[in-house]
Amino acid sequence: MKLDSKYFDRIRVRRKGARPAEPTAPECQWDGCSKPGTHRAPVGRDAEGQYFMFCVDHAREYNKGYNYFSGLSDGEIARYQKEALTGNRPTWKMGVDRSAASGPNQSTAKSGSAGAQARMRDPHGFFNETRPNRPVRARKVKSLEAKAFETLGLAANATSTEIKTRYKELVKQHHPDANGGDRGSEDRFRAVIQAYQLLKQSGFC
Numbered sequence: 721m722k723l724d725s726k727y728f729d730r731i732r733v734r735r736k737g738a739r740p741a742e743p744t745a746p747e748c749q750w751d752g753c754s755k756p757g758t759h760r761a762p763v764g765r766d767a768e769g770q771y772f773m774f775c776v777d778h779a780r781e782y783n784k785g786y787n788y789f790s791g792l793s794d795g796e797i798a799r800y801q802k803e804a805l806t807g808n809r810p811t812w813k814m815g816v817d818r819s820a821a822s823g824p825n826q827s828t829a830k831s832g833s834a835g836a837q838a839r840m841r842d843p844h845g846f847f848n849e850t851r852p853n854r855p856v857r858a859r860k861v862k863s864l865e866a867k868a869f870e871t872l873g874l875a876a877n878a879t880s881t882e883i884k885t886r887y888k889e890l891v892k893q894h895h896p897d898a899n900g901g902d903r904g905s906e907d908r909f910r911a912v913i914q915a916y917q918l919l920k921q922s923g924f925c
Contacts (some may be wrong), residue, residue: 731822735790744756744911745757745758745773745825746780748774748775749772749773749774750774750775750778750782753775753778755770755775755777755778756775757773757774757775758773758775758776759773759775759776759779760772760774760779761774761782761783761786762786763774764788764790765773765788765791766791767789767801815911822853828893845922861876862922863919864918865922865924867915868914868915868916868918868919869915869919871911871912871914871915872886872887872890872915873886873890874886874914878924880924883916883919883924883925884925887912887916890908890912891909891912891913894906894908894909894912895909896909
């Protein structure tokens with residue numbers, strides 16, 4: 721072993737019983753205070769990430785009077801609180817195409833199911849209702865719905881247009897004003913209205 725090696729010159733051995741020097745804290749930044757500034761306090765709203773260094777007593781005193789919204793009007797405070805609900809990020813209404821909403825074709829943007837269908841890729845036309853040779857699935861009619869069709873004098877597979885047309889005809893035919901107050905016609909008038917309302921709530925028209 722060479723004792724005159726350059727690596728031995730870099731070795732430093734701590735004396736027995738000696739303690740490592742502790743890092744010194746900066747002085748408290750409170751005017752007139754010379755205590756160690758060991759506690760951080762935020763500088764303010766426009767200085768995020770910057771802090772004052774105070775002693776524990778002055779840090780407490782500073783935090784008591786700290787106001788993040790100092791200098792802002794009530795309207796600016798309300799707007800900040802509203803934007804904070806979404807993490808101060810921009811938001812859009814449901815179903816709005818963001819690229820179209822900011823461009824010249826803003827009026828063509830669709831929402832809801834229409835917007836979803838416009839954005840959905842369907843190369844084979846599985847969801848296209850007008851696709852030729854598409855089998856029509858018959859809807860199972862409940863007993864009350866079948867009775868409503870019978871009241872209107874229609875088959876269970878009647879279309880929405882047929883139901884509405886038939887309803888208008890029967891209402892005009894059995895209206896009390898057109899029958900001189902005939903009791904039987906009035907009862908028929910009520911039954912037609914109830915049948916139509918039932919089919920409408922069930923989604924047939």
